[in-house]
Amino acid sequence: MFIGIIGTPCSGKHTVAGWLVKEHNFKALSLCESKHDDFHPLIFTSAENLLLYVTENWDDNFVTCDIDSEEILASYRRRPFFLLIAVDGPVMLRYERYRNRKCKLEKPLQSLEQFIESNDYSVFQYSSKSPSHSPSLSSSLYNMTSTSDLTIVNTFHELSCFYSHLAALEITNNERLRPMWDSYFMYMADLAAKRSNCMKRRVGCILVRNHRVVATGYNGTPIGLKNCNEGGCPKCNLGSNCGDKSDSCLCLHAEENALLEAGRARVGEESILYCNT
Template sequence: MLIGLCGTTCSGKHVVASYLTRSYGCIPIYYRPQNTKPDQDHTFGTIEGLVNFVTKRWQRNYVLERITYDHVLEALSKRPFFLLVSIDAPVSLRWERLLASGRSGTESTASSFETFVSQSDVQMYHPTDGLARLMTEAQVKLINSADHLDTLYAAIDRLNLLDESRLRPSWDQYFMQLASLAAQRSNCMKRRVGAVLVREKRVVSTGYNGTPRGLKNCNHGGCARCNDGQGTGAALSTCLCLHAEENALLEAGRERIREGTILYCDTIKITQVGISEVVYSQGYSMDRETATILQEGGVKLRQFSPPRRGLVCLGDS
């Protein structure tokens, strides 16, 4: 794996890179366009040279501390072993770190906080060279608001950035993402839910919740119960919306649901599905009753939690 870091001045890129090197055995690798030596000591003058080097040794773990160019990210993103991690921190905290480190001559020449803020704005939002475009592409976005290094290190340990499923999703993660994608088609005014039926790692059918075919969509007033804002579990007998799981089962047909079929659902609601296993990502108020009935029916029920992605605050306890 190659972990690439991009981020603002004094956000903690060097600290994170050093910790990954020291504690996880990642090999530091550098891209320096001004380098005139022929790719020595893991320092490369061309991004093509760096990419080719890592490609031939992709089973080892590398960390590239600073990504600042679009063409660098474009070249790296084509490879299946690359993970982009962005790092940022509140500007006032980054200024304090800069003063404490005495590194005002490295990434910043600011002599005052106001100048530092102006430089940070340019660094992030320059129309052609701003980091904002790169950082939005990151699979993991870290906010390094940690007050102590031990807090930062513990947060990195919990993230487990070297988890291979970050690069290629596991089967559970893959099918759960398909369920979440199906949920985007839902028009239910209460909650979007998606489901995927799988047998032998092949998709049998998909479904999402909403009013039955031929009826007015829920978001157009088709289900009075959902549009009235009823609380959880209230007036269920008046709800016209079919569950995502029901739609997936109806779409599949009973002849296609055999032993070994697994239901993936981002929110489990139904109490009986007649399949071998139910995998869900989010809970619901009826989970205990659901679990009991499924257990009695010989259906395995388990919750799946994928590696944490998106925005992560490293100051969290």
């Protein structure tokens, strides 16, 4: 597993990396000299070299916090063993961590306003000092965070509580990289539901036999009738309660549509129906 961690300033991304190193024997990788000496990371001169090393040793576990562009992220994303984690937290709590860190190092402090300004530039590439500048969200932390596989919100004041939270998330579970069959088909059922035109609720269904999709279905009016969301079903469009005037409802269930699509011969024995109701 190769985990990349991104996050807002003082959100705790290096804390997560350190926890993976200490608790799960991950090896830290970096594109520059690390300030976290306890990591003892391997240093690489480029993201390409780092990725080559990870690929050649793909059955080991690695973690890096050095992802500062979408280009680097896209190259890592091509590998099936890569997982992206985004870490965030309340601004005031992150500023408190920043102050405590700087005070321990006896270094000059930014004001809260300066910290927020730095945060806005880091996340959105926006600066109030250059309001006419149009930020490029395509390469911003905000855009990369929106594609993360897991988002961790660090609202903890004590490290022990944060570590307990990380353990509960089961970050290293391989199903995060490749879902098991049941999870996979339920994801497909959720996707099928997005095609629903029923005004009451969205439901998707996947009919599976021997791990092969036989048919998909979603609820809505039958073929040849006006879609429910276009007024095709009077009951659904009147907002009637479930069970009321059910004999006047024209919408078919997602399961019905999937079975109709498949037909008796294709369904056969030992078929499984996945539905997101």
